[in-house]
Amino acid sequence: MSTPKKPTPASKKPTSGSKKPAPGSGRSSSRKPLLYGAVIVVAAGLLGFASYKATAPGSSPKETSATGPAAEVSADAQAGVYPELAKLARRDAGDKLAAGRADAPVVLIEYADFKCGYCGKFARDTEPELIKEYVENGTLRIEWRNFPIFGEESENAARGAWAAGQQDRFWE
Incomplete structure (x- = not known):
């Protein structure tokens, strides 16, 4: 009498009900993009709210009125000017590449390239x-x-612009 052999694990064929899901598939992985998206939306919302509160009108704790510090004008024209920055302005009345009075209280130094959009x-x-x-x-x-x-x-x-300036035609 022979006894029936037990099947070994290698010879077992899986049935359709015993299949294990492949890694990365299934319910939990299909929810990951939704979770990431929700986190991004919440983070963007919080940053937007914080930005709005920081820049909203009247959000400053120190409100200045017409008599406050914003209304005060210093008698000294050089008050608050850094000396190293003040040296950058030529303030030459005969400067052909400048527009405005040489003694104007504010000087805008424009560094530019004619090919720059x-x-x-x-x-x-x-x-x-x-x-x-x-x-x-x-x-x-x-x-x-x-x-x-x-x-x-x-x-x-730049050379052409300088030459035009020497002919009093730079700003044209």
């Missing part, structure tokens, strides 16, 4: 308004500094 946008959109609003009334002086960083064409444009 952002510099061009500033020159077309912002600078004319500054000139109209502040240079013409003597509050602001704009001093141009060539800053050719985009190669030979930038250098040639």
